[in-house]
Amino acid sequence: MRFLPGCSWLASLAVLLCLSGSARAQTLPSTPLLRDLVLRTDTTRYALSRNTIGVQGEPNLYFYYRQDDETAELLVYPLSWQAKAPLRLRRSADFVLLDSLSAVGTQFYRTKIRFKDLPAARFLQLTFTQAADSAGRPPLVQTVNLLPVTRTTLEFKPTDTELFVGEEKVFDLTSNNPKNIRVSTEWTKGQDIDWRIVQEKGQLRLRVVPNELGTRLLTVRPQTERPFLTDNNRRLSYGLPPLRQEFTVKASRLRFLSVDKKEITMDELSRRKGVEIILDNGRTFDLKRTYRIEDQEEAGGALMAELFTRQYLTNDRVLCWLRVYNTHRQSDSYLYIKENDQAKYITNFNISPKTAISSVQVRHRGGDWGPSLNVNPGETVDVRLEGESLQKARFHFEDVAIIPSDSSIRSDAAVVYRVQVPQTIDKRRVTIFNAGQPTGYALSVKEFQRPHPLDFVAVNFGESPRVINRLNGPVLYDRTISDVVFSFNPNGIDTESQLYGKQYLTFDIRTQNAKGELIEMRTLDNVVVCPGDNSVRAAFYQDKQCQVGNISLNNLLSSRKTYDLDDWSTIIITIRHNQSQYSEPGFTQKLELVLKRRIKFDIDVSFPGGLLTKYKGESSYTSFGGISLAMLGQLSFYHPEKINRLRPYKVGAGFVALNAFDLSKNGGNRDLGVVILGSIYPTRRDAKLTFPLYLGGGYLLSKGAPFFLLGPGIGVRL
Numbered sequence: 036m037r038f039l040p041g042c043s044w045l046a047s048l049a050v051l052l053c054l055s056g057s058a059r060a061q062t063l064p065s066t067p068l069l070r071d072l073v074l075r076t077d078t079t080r081y082a083l084s085r086n087t088i089g090v091q092g093e094p095n096l097y098f099y100y101r102q103d104d105e106t107a108e109l110l111v112y113p114l115s116w117q118a119k120a121p122l123r124l125r126r127s128a129d130f131v132l133l134d135s136l137s138a139v140g141t142q143f144y145r146t147k148i149r150f151k152d153l154p155a156a157r158f159l160q161l162t163f164t165q166a167a168d169s170a171g172r173p174p175l176v177q178t179v180n181l182l183p184v185t186r187t188t189l190e191f192k193p194t195d196t197e198l199f200v201g202e203e204k205v206f207d208l209t210s211n212n213p214k215n216i217r218v219s220t221e222w223t224k225g226q227d228i229d230w231r232i233v234q235e236k237g238q239l240r241l242r243v244v245p246n247e248l249g250t251r252l253l254t255v256r257p258q259t260e261r262p263f264l265t266d267n268n269r270r271l272s273y274g275l276p277p278l279r280q281e282f283t284v285k286a287s288r289l290r291f292l293s294v295d296k297k298e299i300t301m302d303e304l305s306r307r308k309g310v311e312i313i314l315d316n317g318r319t320f321d322l323k324r325t326y327r328i329e330d331q332e333e334a335g336g337a338l339m340a341e342l343f344t345r346q347y348l349t350n351d352r353v354l355c356w357l358r359v360y361n362t363h364r365q366s367d368s369y370l371y372i373k374e375n376d377q378a379k380y381i382t383n384f385n386i387s388p389k390t391a392i393s394s395v396q397v398r399h400r401g402g403d404w405g406p407s408l409n410v411n412p413g414e415t416v417d418v419r420l421e422g423e424s425l426q427k428a429r430f431h432f433e434d435v436a437i438i439p440s441d442s443s444i445r446s447d448a449a450v451v452y453r454v455q456v457p458q459t460i461d462k463r464r465v466t467i468f469n470a471g472q473p474t475g476y477a478l479s480v481k482e483f484q485r486p487h488p489l490d491f492v493a494v495n496f497g498e499s500p501r502v503i504n505r506l507n508g509p510v511l512y513d514r515t516i517s518d519v520v521f522s523f524n525p526n527g528i529d530t531e532s533q534l535y536g537k538q539y540l541t542f543d544i545r546t547q548n549a550k551g552e553l554i555e556m557r558t559l560d561n562v563v564v565c566p567g568d569n570s571v572r573a574a575f576y577q578d579k580q581c582q583v584g585n586i587s588l589n590n591l592l593s594s595r596k597t598y599d600l601d602d603w604s605t606i607i608i609t610i611r612h613n614q615s616q617y618s619e620p621g622f623t624q625k626l627e628l629v630l631k632r633r634i635k636f637d638i639d640v641s642f643p644g645g646l647l648t649k650y651k652g653e654s655s656y657t658s659f660g661g662i663s664l665a666m667l668g669q670l671s672f673y674h675p676e677k678i679n680r681l682r683p684y685k686v687g688a689g690f691v692a693l694n695a696f697d698l699s700k701n702g703g704n705r706d707l708g709v710v711i712l713g714s715i716y717p718t719r720r721d722a723k724l725t726f727p728l729y730l731g732g733g734y735l736l737s738k739g740a741p742f743f744l745l746g747p748g749i750g751v752r753l
Contacts, residue, residue, distance in 0.1 A: 068122070068163055068177035073110035074098050083179060088264070088271065095182035097264065100153050103214070105183075109161070111136065111144040117165065120172075125162040153183045154214050154261055184271075187212045187259050191241060191278040198228070198245040198284045201318060208232070208239040217258040217273075227251040228282065245284040253280050289332075292317055292372070292382045298427045299340075301359045302389045309343070309356035316351045317372070317380050320344050327373045330363065334376040339363050339386060342372060359386045385427075387447065390469055392422040395476045409481045410465070412572055413458035413534055417451055418478070420467070425450045431468040432478070434460060456480065458534070458571045482575055483536035486612040486621035491527035491538070491564065494608075495520045496597075496628055503610060504624050509678065511631035516597040519588035519606060519628065525567030537576060538564040539613040544591060549603035555594045561613065562586070602632045603678065629678055635671040639687065640664070643729055646746035648693065650738070664695040665729075665748070667712060685714045691733065691744070708733045708742065 072083040074096060081098040088097050098107070113122055122144050124136045133147040150156070159181040167174045190209040198204055210216055216239055219231045227247045232255070233240050243253060255278040262271040292315040299310055320326075325343045329336030343356040363370065363386040372380040396404045398417040410416050415438065420430065426447045435454045444451040456465070456478075465478040493500035496512060496519045503521075521542075528535050542559035565581035566573060588606070589596045597606065606628040612621025643663045669687030674680040691712075694705045710733030717725050732743040 067114055068165055068175045069111060069179070070114045071112040072096065072161070072179055073112075074181075075108045075110065076100070076105060088182065088269070090180070090182060090271065093180055095180040097182040097184050100150070100183050100185055103153050104149055104151060105153060106133070106147065106149045109136075109144075109146050109148060111146075111163065112142070113144070113165075116141050120166045123164045123166075125164060127160070127162070129156050129159050150183070153185075154212075156183070159183065183261060184263050185212060185215060185261050186263055187215045187261075187275065189216060189239075189257050189275050189278065191255065191280060193280060196280070196282050198243065198282045199288050200245055200248060200284060200286060202288065202290050203242060203244045206241045206243070208241050210239055213237065213239050215259050215261050217260050228253045228284070230255055232257060243282075245282065248284050248286065251282055251284050253282055254278070289371075289378060289381045290317065292380045294382055294384050297365075297384050299357065299359055299384055299386050300389055300424070300427070301362060301386055305357075305359050307358070309358040312355050312357045313348065314342070314353050314355050314382070316347065316353050319379065320353055322346060326379075327376075328370050328382075329373060330368050330370060332371050332378045336371070337361060339370055362386050362388055387424040387427060390422070390424045390428040392420050392425075392467075392474050392476060394421045395419070395467070396421075397478070408477070409479045410456050411481060411483045411534065412456055412460050412575075414483075415453065415455045417453050418467075419444075419449060419451045420476075421449045423447060429470045430474075431471070433466045433468065434462060435465055435478075454478075482572060483534040484617060485535045485619065486617050487528050487535040487538055489610060489622050489624045491524045492540075492610060492624075493522045493524065494626060495522065503626060504622075506624075506626055509605075509627040509629050511629050511678070513631040513633060516600070516606070516628065516630065518597055519608070521586040521588075523564045523582060523585075525565060526569045527567075528564070529566040529570035529572065531571070534566075534570070534572060536566065536572075537578070537581070539616040540564065541611055541613050542586070543609040543611075544588065545607040546592065546595065546600065547605045547607065548601055551605075554600075554604070555592055557591045559586070559591060600630055602630055602635070604630050631673075631678075633673055633675070635673065635681070637669055637671065638689075639667050639669045639685075641667070641727065641748045643691070643744075643746055643748040646693070646729070646744050649743045650735075651741045662694070662696040664692040665710075665712070666690050667710075669714070681716075683716055685716060687712055687714070693735075706735045706737045708735045710734075710744070712744075714748070 074081045083096050086097055087094045111122060122136060126132060130148045130150045133149055136144050136146040139145050161179045163177050165175040188211050193206050218234045222229045222231050228243050228245045228251055230243045233242060257275045258273050262273050265272045295313040322344050325341055328340040328342055330339055339361050340357055340359040345354045347353055365383045365385055369381045369383050371378040396406055396419045397408055398404045424447055426445055432454050435456050438453045438455055440453040460480055463480050467474045467476045489504045490502050492503045494503050496516050497514060500522055540562040544557040546554040548554055562582055563580040565576040608626040611623040614621055643665055646663060667687035667689035669685045671685050672682040674682055688711045691708050691710045710731050712729050712731035715728045727748045729748055730745050734741050
């Protein structure tokens, strides 16, 4: 095709569009595609040949539905059967094709569809197509208009038929299909009783406002969104039967006007400039006018606030300035909006002073309320704020979480919050905010300072370290104690679930001899053991006072060291928490080390008397001798389970002067012998004079002969 010389490109484009439209028009079918169409619901069949009605000059297949997503079966009868060019049903956004359009023999096609939101659907259509066949027949298209209709009922049965002039009243309406009732946004005008139908939260409601006194008839003419058929299904209608009801209309009474803000704060700004509020339209308000608000209906009430009307809003409300001058609670009384001392309307809202906190108290788990604001990391506490106008406040605790609790209190005078302090908090103060502004109060974060059981302290007195709280009773040690060393396990204090903090310890040290006499006494105060690196608070425990390394007892003793103590000396060490550092009782552990010995060597001088002696080669013992003198080096044996208690026997060797104190003329029986003796002593500690028994043998130096002896002795204990 050639463009004519001198023609613009716009003209050429118009010619092309016209030609393409003519070509497309020639492809439209000149004969109908369908002989009939049947739409079947669960109870009724609707046929295109019988159930049609004209809408705006076009035939529509009508059908009744009961559900918004009604399911229907389609039976499609083609005008001529084309096996090679079957019918097709175009998809649409108004329905879902549940089954494909399939042939039933050579008579008709069947399919099933489910509609989507029939009350909202507009221009509902079914479009069928048939492709071109091999004989050269062009493609065919036929559209069937559908008209869903429904039966809708609406009932109005008020329980109260008393109205007041100018006062709006709301009634509930009952319908089998609320979505199909047309609601209105505007009131009727000029009637005895104006009305409008609204839908609120799925419920149909009728709002009425009477204008004239006396008995008045209300006539409501509702409309539907979807039409219904009348006159034997020959005419469409959108108007339901009128609703009529008589009401008794009385003189006007005070109408309640609601305010968008129920809490007004009385401060310098609200007194001078005012607070912007939105108020219900009183219908008699004059714009740019100031109304007085008092706390009583009669004239002369206290001035609570002033109301200045600014402009009307589209939602039948009024934008106003409100200036407040006195405090008011909704529970005290209503507020009356007056014009020239005459009450016109009532309203209600709280007028409260500015939020002020007078005191803050903290209660720890299991404790009582106290003024101390100290809290610990990882702790859950209750915080009570006291003051005025607290109920409307929006309190916030910096960097801590507020836990909902059934025991929370919230009133104008006091509020209680349960807060949880994180274990990893890195602040020393938790500021309390109100609506983003600091209140001047804050919680002080203090590290936990609770006494921990003393299992983190170990002692070493010659063997491996031993946990001190596992040493119960005296510890008997039979070797020399070179030193007593105390070591600490910082990682044994804090755990993931329990924090204890620094441990302040005091060491009381006493050394005693075998008789219980005091040798030396020392006290080591303020030994500070800090939790180790395993604690989440380790970085916050860093302190120069923290104990580093072990504690040696010999470094504390001055007079006699542990390795210089006599047998059966005792080292008594008492480890306890420094009570002045804690608010609860601490732990105490006592360690008692006793220098145990198994045997004792000593030089004994005794006076055996009445000894029986037998010399070698003689057949009998001699007669009882006189008093002898014995000097023996003896071994004594200690009881293994008692402290410093000897067994009743001894073994010794030494010299015996027989009949040393015999001064008679026949003192020729005196002699000196080297002996080995075993003796039996009484075990009473309080006896000063004892009588041991001796048994043994030896060698007489004068006679030059061995001998045996047996007999008692006399022992004196000084």
